[in-house]
Amino acid sequence: MADEKDIKTITEDTSKYRCPIQKAILFLDEFIEGPMCAKCLPCPMGSYEMRVRCKRLAEGQGTLADVEAIKNIAPIMFEASMCKKGKDTAKFIIDTLENLPGVYEAHTDGNCPDKECAKLTAYRVIGDKCTACDECKVACKDFAILGEKRKPYLSGYYSYEVVDVRCTRCGKCAEVCKYGAIEVVNIKDTLAVKA
Amino acid sequence: MANLITIKINGTEHKVPEGVNLIDAAQSVGVHIPNFCYLKGMKGIGACRMCLVEVNGRAMTACIMKTKDGMDVVTDSEKLKESRKFVVDLILSMHPLDCMTCTKAGVCELQSYAYEFEIKESSFSRKKFGFPIDDKNPFIKRDPDYCILCGRCVRVCKEQGTSVLEFYGRGVGSRVTTAADKPLQDSGCTFCGSCLDVCPVNAIVEADRWRKGREWQYEKTESVCLYCAGACDIKVSTHKGDVAKVCAGGDDAMAEHFICALGRYGFDSLNAETRVLNPLKKVDGTLQETTWADAAKIVSEKIKGAGSGILTVSSITNEDALAIKGYYEAAGVENLVASVSSYSDKASLIGDAVDVENADLMIVAGLNPNQWTRFLPSIDALIRTKADRKAKLVVINSEDAKIAEIADVVLSGDEASLLKSLAKAIADAGLALPAGLDVLGASVSEDITKAAELFKNAQSPVVITTPQLYQAAANLALFKGGAVSVGYEANSKGVTLMGLQSKGLKCTDMVEGKVSSLLTVGHGPLPGRPKVDFWAAIVTNMTDVVKEADIVLPMAAYLETDGTIVDYQGRLKKLSKTVEPLGQAKPVAAIFTEIAKAAGKDISISASEIESLAKETVKVKAAPFEKRTDLHAVSLEIEELIQAHIVNGSRLFWLKEVQKVAVS
Numbered sequence: 082m083a084d085e086k087d088i089k090t091i092t093e094d095t096s097k098y099r100c101p102i103q104k105a106i107l108f109l110d111e112f113i114e115g116p117m118c119a120k121c122l123p124c125p126m127g128s129y130e131m132r133v134r135c136k137r138l139a140e141g142q143g144t145l146a147d148v149e150a151i152k153n154i155a156p157i158m159f160e161a162s163m164c165k166k167g168k169d170t171a172k173f174i175i176d177t178l179e180n181l182p183g184v185y186e187a188h189t190d191g192n193c194p195d196k197e198c199a200k201l202t203a204y205r206v207i208g209d210k211c212t213a214c215d216e217c218k219v220a221c222k223d224f225a226i227l228g229e230k231r232k233p234y235l236s237g238y239y240s241y242e243v244v245d246v247r248c249t250r251c252g253k254c255a256e257v258c259k260y261g262a263i264e265v266v267n268i269k270d271t272l273a274v275k276a
Numbered sequence: 277m278a279n280l281i282t283i284k285i286n287g288t289e290h291k292v293p294e295g296v297n298l299i300d301a302a303q304s305v306g307v308h309i310p311n312f313c314y315l316k317g318m319k320g321i322g323a324c325r326m327c328l329v330e331v332n333g334r335a336m337t338a339c340i341m342k343t344k345d346g347m348d349v350v351t352d353s354e355k356l357k358e359s360r361k362f363v364v365d366l367i368l369s370m371h372p373l374d375c376m377t378c379t380k381a382g383v384c385e386l387q388s389y390a391y392e393f394e395i396k397e398s399s400f401s402r403k404k405f406g407f408p409i410d411d412k413n414p415f416i417k418r419d420p421d422y423c424i425l426c427g428r429c430v431r432v433c434k435e436q437g438t439s440v441l442e443f444y445g446r447g448v449g450s451r452v453t454t455a456a457d458k459p460l461q462d463s464g465c466t467f468c469g470s471c472l473d474v475c476p477v478n479a480i481v482e483a484d485r486w487r488k489g490r491e492w493q494y495e496k497t498e499s500v501c502l503y504c505a506g507a508c509d510i511k512v513s514t515h516k517g518d519v520a521k522v523c524a525g526g527d528d529a530m531a532e533h534f535i536c537a538l539g540r541y542g543f544d545s546l547n548a549e550t551r552v553l554n555p556l557k558k559v560d561g562t563l564q565e566t567t568w569a570d571a572a573k574i575v576s577e578k579i580k581g582a583g584s585g586i587l588t589v590s591s592i593t594n595e596d597a598l599a600i601k602g603y604y605e606a607a608g609v610e611n612l613v614a615s616v617s618s619y620s621d622k623a624s625l626i627g628d629a630v631d632v633e634n635a636d637l638m639i640v641a642g643l644n645p646n647q648w649t650r651f652l653p654s655i656d657a658l659i660r661t662k663a664d665r666k667a668k669l670v671v672i673n674s675e676d677a678k679i680a681e682i683a684d685v686v687l688s689g690d691e692a693s694l695l696k697s698l699a700k701a702i703a704d705a706g707l708a709l710p711a712g713l714d715v716l717g718a719s720v721s722e723d724i725t726k727a728a729e730l731f732k733n734a735q736s737p738v739v740i741t742t743p744q745l746y747q748a749a750a751n752l753a754l755f756k757g758g759a760v761s762v763g764y765e766a767n768s769k770g771v772t773l774m775g776l777q778s779k780g781l782k783c784t785d786m787v788e789g790k791v792s793s794l795l796t797v798g799h800g801p802l803p804g805r806p807k808v809d810f811w812a813a814i815v816t817n818m819t820d821v822v823k824e825a826d827i828v829l830p831m832a833a834y835l836e837t838d839g840t841i842v843d844y845q846g847r848l849k850k851l852s853k854t855v856e857p858l859g860q861a862k863p864v865a866a867i868f869t870e871i872a873k874a875a876g877k878d879i880s881i882s883a884s885e886i887e888s889l890a891k892e893t894v895k896v897k898a899a900p901f902e903k904r905t906d907l908h909a910v911s912l913e914i915e916e917l918i919q920a921h922i923v924n925g926s927r928l929f930w931l932k933e934v935q936k937v938a939v940s
Binding site for chain 2: 113117118119120121122123125126127128129130133134150153154157158160161162163
């Protein structure tokens with residue numbers, strides 16, 4: 082357990098996400114993996130259960146009952162856990178619930194307001210902005226981008242496309258696009274079938 | 277006795293002892309605080325969070341919290357109910373909900389709490405792990421899927437020194453397992469079943485309990501096991517006239533709350549194929565069935581007057597002992613010997629009443645109890661448990677005693693001279709040397725000084741020792757504390773007090789043919805037929821040796837008879853009849869009444885006589901520091917011979933074979 086993280090480091094790590102669900106999943110994963118001692122019952126079982134629920138929400142399978150469950154578990158876990166670590170974990174979840182009201186519920190409708198839950202989002206090329214420079218296609222490990230690099234001696238070109246079924250939502254394409262031509266949208270707003 | 281203080285429980289004021297934990301304190305005034313992981317008598321670990329209570333407005337675990345004056349405890353607020361319900365709910369989410377066919381239904385604590393909190397079905401996602409079941413042995417079945425991770429079995433196993441079980445993994449997916457996840461028989465398990473007694477759910481259960489009746493159908497009877505000198509309290513559950521299971525009896529919180537595999541599973545031998553059901557007599561070299569009247573007549577004609585003898589084991593009740601004595605007097609039998617006389621006499625066995633349970637220092641001299649070989653296992657477990665619960669331990673032994681591995685001070689060498697040196701060191705440490713004690717010429721080493729220091733600081737030291745060393749060891753009790761002499765059979769003290777020590781010849785003389793007709797009671801360590809003209813045996817089970825008897829009378833086993841015994845600590849314990857004797861078997865007392873009737877005599881036993889005889893204690897006197905050489909020590913081999921009929925007629929035979937293979 083040499084590289085075990087403490088609660089503080091884990092909390093800092095979660096700042097790479099904006100979506101509370103993603104934050105919670107990362108936190109709970111790291112917590113169950115690392116600092117959790119599991120000497121008492123509410124903390125390991127509560128963490129485990131909340132992780133199950135959060136993952137379901139993140140995958141678009143969640144319902145309001147899952148949100149209710151999380152809302153029930155966190156305060157009791159905060160009360161009943163033996164040590165500070167369990168209490169801190171519960172507190173973290175409570176904070177995400179309180180600071181960002183409605184976000185958990187939004188996930189039950191298949192919306193991720195922060196566009197970070199992979200199963201609820203899709204990547205799409207904005208045709209007007211795309212210059213067919215081929216950067217995104219090079220960056221994509223999953224061969225999910227279709228298109229032909231623009232040749233200077235040819236007039237006219239087709240904008241690139243993201244093939245949703247191949248896309249793994251790694252976000253590399255959006256990173257390399259200099260023109261901001263790749264956007265993340267709710268999967269519900271696309272015609273694509275859920276991957 | 278701790279001071280009584282006043283605390284408020286749910287608004288009413290109660291007087292409770294100071295410094296005990298809240299669960300016990302509340303229980304003493306009739307308030308039950310729910311818990312899974314707390315075990316009475318053991319330190320609380322606060323893991324299950326079921327026992328959360330509000331102390332002066334703050335949530336605390338009742339199993340760890342000690343009572344202090346002026347506490348205001350709320351055990352049952354809405355908030356607490358909510359959090360308890362939450363814990364049960366979470367546990368139910370990973371529990372197979374098959375209460376309708378579960379063996380432990382009715383005594384399952386999870387079930388009763390779920391009922392109390394009105395939970396029908398877990399509101400959380402179902403988790404099923406599908407762990408492998410360990411049912412490779414005929415004693416204990418472990419099914420980790422049912423486990424609620426309370427850790428009781430792990431702690432009870434650690435406390436008594438066997439340390440077989442341990443948690444593996446962490447969090448929800450963890451489970452209780454053995455070292456390297458081997459089956460129990462390969463992991464040093466003694467199959468004492470302490471884990472069975474404490475498991476609140478169906479995770480650990482007797483292997484043969486399936487379809488042996490439900491828990492609420494059982495009749496539970498408190499009794500005493502007579503298989504060895506431990507004379508443990510047992511709780512016997514019977515169903516439809518059959519023994520279904522045997523559990524450790526007595527008070528849960530005591531270190532004595534333990535029974536070994538023999539006591540727990542030995543009841544198999546009651547219904548074994550080897551069981552003698554009818555009186556038998558030898559006709560033309562083979563044993564044929566006969567009637568009680570006929571058999572009793574033959575015995576009464578042979579066992580009387582000169583040249584006759586009665587030899588009895590000491591694992592019989594006081595009533596039996598008095599009946600034997602009554603017949604011996606009425607029929608004018610020449611010799612009467614109990615096996616207790618071969619390893620002890622009255623002076624080396626009977627002492628003051630001593631409370632081993634509350635001792636804070638134990639000095640084990642010359643005794644070599646061992647759970648693993650099942651030689652006085654309950655005494656071994658008692659010592660280890662008490663040592664784990666902060667009592668100090670000094671072991672004095674000339675041999676290599678297994679109990680020494682947990683001792684604070686080990687003194688190896690000649691016990692008598694070590695005891696003498698210890699007495700001298702105690703006197704040097706500042707305690708007044710009692711009158712009549714001779715410690716001249718004793719040399720004191722560093723270890724002995726350490727032991728003396730422990731003795732000096734102890735409130736109530738207890739010396740546990742063998743009859744051979746009792747008189748020497750009891751000298752320490754003259755300083756303070758007490759001394760206990762452990763006989764090798766369940767009722768050795770009772771039989772001695774009833775006056776059966778030895779009237780006439782010695783045990784060995786009887787067997788060697790100094791008498792012409794012999795009546796033996798019980799299964800003694802007989803290597804073969806005694807060299808006598810006529811041999812009648814009163815036994816429970818048939819063995820190769822008993823086959824050579826002229827008359828065999830069926831005797832009721834200890835679970836089939838009422839009576840009293842005096843255990844090694846001098847307490848009068850009561851046996852209760854749990855099942856009817858099988859076939860035509862009768863208790864020993866009834867058999868001797870029958871034989872006396874056939875001889876035209878009448879013997880009577882009165883309960884008041886037993887009580888007055890059993891009360892006798894002997895004040896400790898100063899004695900020379902010597903090991904009695906006229907008494908034999910009972911070795912493990914003899915103990916095994918005595919117990920052979922139980923082992924061969926039960927599941928324990930399997931264990932013996934497995935251990936044999938493991939050793940070779």
